[in-house]
Every structure is written in structure tokens, then in C-alpha cells.
Amino acid sequence: MNELLGTIDKPNVVESSCFLEGKEVTTSSFTKANRHYETVARQTFSYIFLNVGKHKSKHNEAHLEIGDKRLSGFLLKANRVLVCLSEKETNISDVRAHIQQVQHLIAKAEVERMLA
Amino acid sequence: MKDYKILFTGSVCSGKTTAIRSVSDIETLDTDAQASDVTVRRKKNTTIVMDYGVLDLNTETRVHLYGTPGQERFRFMWDMLTSEFAHDAIGMVLLVDNTRKDPFRDIRFYAKAFGDYLRKRRLIIAVTHSDVEPNPDYNRYLSELKDLGVMSTVMFVDARDPRAILGVIEELISAVERDIDWDQVRDRLLDINGFSLDFYKPLYEETLLDAAMNKRGVLGAMHIGEGQDLLCSNIDDASIKSLLLNINRLTDAISEKASFLGAVNNVVIAGPKVDTLSVFNDQNQSLCLKSDKDISLPVLKQQAGDLLQWSIDNDYLA
Ligand SMILES: Nc1nc2c(ncn2[C@@H]2O[C@H](COP(=O)(O)OP(=O)(O)O)[C@@H](O)[C@H]2O)c(=O)[nH]1
Ligand SMILES: [Mg+2]
Numbered sequence: 322m323n324e325l326l327g328t329i330d331k332p333n334v335v336e337s338s339c340f341l342e343g344k345e346v347t348t349s350s351f352t353k354a355n356r357h358y359e360t361v362a363r364q365t366f367s368y369i370f371l372n373v374g375k376h377k378s379k380h381n382e383a384h385l386e387i388g389d390k391r392l393s394g395f396l397l398k399a400n401r402v403l404v405c406l407s408e409k410e411t412n413i414s415d416v417r418a419h420i421q422q423v424q425h426l427i428a429k430a431e432v433e434r435m436l437a
Numbered sequence: 438m439k440d441y442k443i444l445f446t447g448s449v450c451s452g453k454t455t456a457i458r459s460v461s462d463i464e465t466l467d468t469d470a471q472a473s474d475v476t477v478r479r480k481k482n483t484t485i486v487m488d489y490g491v492l493d494l495n496t497e498t499r500v501h502l503y504g505t506p507g508q509e510r511f512r513f514m515w516d517m518l519t520s521e522f523a524h525d526a527i528g529m530v531l532l533v534d535n536t537r538k539d540p541f542r543d544i545r546f547y548a549k550a551f552g553d554y555l556r557k558r559r560l561i562i563a564v565t566h567s568d569v570e571p572n573p574d575y576n577r578y579l580s581e582l583k584d585l586g587v588m589s590t591v592m593f594v595d596a597r598d599p600r601a602i603l604g605v606i607e608e609l610i611s612a613v614e615r616d617i618d619w620d621q622v623r624d625r626l627l628d629i630n631g632f633s634l635d636f637y638k639p640l641y642e643e644t645l646l647d648a649a650m651n652k653r654g655v656l657g658a659m660h661i662g663e664g665q666d667l668l669c670s671n672i673d674d675a676s677i678k679s680l681l682l683n684i685n686r687l688t689d690a691i692s693e694k695a696s697f698l699g700a701v702n703n704v705v706i707a708g709p710k711v712d713t714l715s716v717f718n719d720q721n722q723s724l725c726l727k728s729d730k731d732i733s734l735p736v737l738k739q740q741a742g743d744l745l746q747w748s749i750d751n752d753y754l755a
């Protein structure tokens with residue numbers, strides 16, 4: 322899994338990343354200095370996707386700009402969210418494109434995780 | 438027949454169309470076309486080419502009133518108006534919406550944009566919407582203008598009131614025409630065009646929504662004030678409304694709890710087959726938007742920034 326996060330993190334696009342299961346972090350590459358962002362991400366994305374689910378809405382990504390940073394949450398399946406931390410100036414479409422590129426790796430890891 | 442011309446300009450929603458309409462003897466040829474975007478369901482009109490009205494002061498004297506368009510993509514009309522239609526205007530009226538966060542920025546912007554034009558004619562700064570937002574007040578305008586080195590008369594007007602707009606016209610014309618019975622013109626205008634404040638309501642909120650609806654791809658908007666106070670909304674879907682309100686509440690909570698990280702500027706949620714929903718915060722107010730999913734997020738951000746006046750220059754043209 323950490324290997325996967327290593328692939329997801331990419332200079333100038335994604336600084337740190339983690340996987341959420343509800344409010345819990347399952348794997349993370351957030352550094353100590355960035356821990357607060359991870360906390361914000363946990364609160365934010367669990368709350369948003371819970372709300373989205375309640376309203377039976379089809380939104381599957383959320384972006385939050387806080388200070389100079391942006392947290393992006395991609396809903397992988399119910400309850401499971403991939404979080405990416407980027408600089409505010411990073412183009413969201415770059416982040417999105419990058420995540421799409423590594424999508425198959427994420428999917429593979431998800432399957433492995435289920436089988437484990 | 439002696440003909441005079443006056444050119445009106447100012448930011449979107451400053452009251453150009455209203456001012457010209459309030460004193461015009463003809464059905465104003467306000468070439469306000471319905472903006473063609475699908476998005477514009479609510480906002481009635483946006484000046485996209487120019488406003489034009491005519492006012493007869495007596496049988497010998499006629500004033501032609503021209504209004505510049507508000508939208509940036511019609512900026513070429515500014516040149517056309519200043520170099521052709523209104524190249525021989527006696528003066529320019531700059532309408533300044535007092536509810537703008539920094540009305541003086543508008544003045545600097547227009548004084549610069551029309552700098553050459555103003556070298557040869559008088560400028561009147563007509564402050565509108567002061568019934569909604571009384572500050573900055575008259576004295577503040579005088580001192581700011583002095584600092585800016587802008588030579589201008591300042592008048593506080595309600596663009597909907599023909600008497601007020603006639604007063605502005607009188608200020609310009611009476612310098613060259615001494616024989617006009619202004620009281621008579623005033624009475625005649627009130628008879629024809631009337632004036633009532635029945636439709637008065639806090640227009641600031643309405644204009645923000647209207648302005649939002651004029652942005653490409655915007656399908657709905659909601660304006661939230663201090664303390665989660667829902668000021669105005671044209672999003673009817675209860676579910677979307679509640680989702681946006683919840684997200685807004687979340688941004689407040691995070692801004693408060695994690696203030697050391699900086700404020701939450703915005704939250705955007707998107708998906709492959711749904712409208713994009715976003716919340717943009719600006720100190721003590723928030724603008725929520727429902728937009729077409731194909732509008733890119735940088736554009737969306739730019740639009741919201743314009744609307745909340747975070748950006749510096751372009752928001753004058755909205
Ligand atoms: N409360 C108030 N509303 C005004 C005033 N002047 C104009 N309005 C309203 O502001 C809105 C925008 O005016 P409009 O003439 O369309 O602005 P334009 O974009 O400059 O042509 C309209 O709803 C007017 O009725 C004013 O002095 N006070
Ligand atoms: Mg107009």
C-alpha cells in the first residue's frame with residue numbers, strides 16, 4: 322500500500338496522500354508537518370460524502386482549499402476515499418488526470434486489500 | 438433643435454440602464470438582449486451592446502443618453518461610443534454602486550479606462566445604491582477624489598428616480614443652456630415615467646444572484662451572510678440547498694478549528710453526471726453555486742472570485 326502512495330505522490334501535483342475508511346486513516350504518506358491537513362481531510366471528506374450519500378447524489382470528488390493548500394478527496398466506493406494534498410495553485414485537472422493514470426493501480430490494491 | 442449627448446458608464450448593476458430609462462422620452466433602445474447562455478433563466482436583461490435614450494428639455498433642446506455595456510466581451514463598444522456615437526458628448530456620468538466592496542477601485546478603473554476621453558469633458562460621479570449602503574459617504578468621496586486627483590462633481594442618486602437623474606443632467610447642461618425650465622421637465626417626467634419605490638427591496642442580494650446567473654455555466658446561486666444567514670437563493674431543489682448549507686457550515690467549523698492553517702476559501706464537489714456544487718467564502722459571507730459540470734474549476738473559481746470581488750481588475754466588467 323505504501324508503495325501505492327509512493328506512486329500517487331508526485332512532485333508538483335500531489336504532495337501527500339492517504340486512504341480513508343469512514344473517518345479512519347488506513348494508509349498515509351502525510352508527513353508529521355502535514356498531519357493537521359490529514360485531520361481536516363478526515364473530518365471534511367467523511368462529512369461531505371456522508372451528506373452526498375444521504376442526498377443520493379452522484380458527486381464522487383470533493384476539493385477543499387484551505388490556506389495555501391488544497392485537499393482533494395476521491396470517493397473510491399462507499400466509505401472509502403483517496404485524499405490528496407496539493408498546493409493551492411496546482412491545477413485540479415492535473416491532480417485528476419494523475420489519479421486517473423494511477424487508477425488501475427489503486428483498483429488493484431483495493432482488490433488485494435479485500436483478499437488479504 | 439440643439440442636441441447634447443451624455444455618456445453613462447459604470448460597473449455591471451450600477452444602474453446605467455435604469456438611469457437612462459428613468460428619464461427617457463422614448464422607449465429606450467436598450468439593446469439589452471437576453472444573454473444567450475442557457476444559464477440565464479432568472480436575470481432578465483444584461484446590457485450587451487448599449488443603452489440609448491432621448492430626453493427633450495424643451496422644443497429646441499434635446500439630450501441623447503448613451504450607456505456603455507457592462508460585459509467585458511463588449512468592451513469594443515466603449516471605443517465605439519467614445520470615438521463615434523458619443524465622441525462629442527458634453528460629459529460623462531460614472532455610476533458607482535455604493536454596495537461594492539471598494540467603490541473607489543471602480544472610480545480608479547473607469548477614470549483610467551476613459552482617461553483620454555475625460556481630458557476634454559466633465560465627469561460626474563453619481564453614487565447609486567446608497568439607500569442600501571450609505572457608506573462611504575459624500576465627504577469620503579470628496580476626500581478620496583482629491584487624493585486620486587480626479588476632478589469631478591459627486592452626486593448621490595437613486596438611478597430609479599427620474600428626479601435624481603434629471604439633476605445629474607441639469608448639472609451638465611445648465612452650464613451651457615440657461616433657458617431651460619427644469620421644474621417643468623421634472624413634472625413632465627414624473628407624469629410620464631412615474632416613480633415608485635414599491636419594488637424596493639434590498640437589492641444587493643438580488644444583484645449578486647443576478648450577476649451570478651450571468652456567469653457562464655452557472656445554474657443557480659445562493660448567498661449566505663454572517664451566522665449562516667441565508668440571504669437569498671434561487672436554488673429550488675431542497676436537497677441541493679441543504680447539501681450546500683451543510684458544506685458551508687462545515688467550512689465555518691473548519692476555519693474556526695483549524696484557523697492556524699488559514700481560512701477555508703472554497704469547497705467544490707463534482708461528479709461525472711451531476712452539476713458541480715461549490716461554496717466560496719469571503720470573510721463573513723459565502724456564495725454557493727450550482728454549475729454545469731463542464732465548467733472547469735479554474736473558471737468557476739475565477740467567476741466566484743469576480744462575484745465576491747476577490748480579483749483585482751476584471752471584476753469591474755464582470
Ligand atoms: N436600491 C437601489 N437599486 C438601484 C439603484 N439604482 C439601480 N438600482 C437597481 O439595480 C439593478 C441594476 O440596475 P441596472 O440599471 O440594470 O444596472 P446596469 O447593469 O448598470 O445597467 C436594478 O434592479 C435597478 O433597479 C439605487 O440607487 N438603489
Ligand atoms: Mg444595463
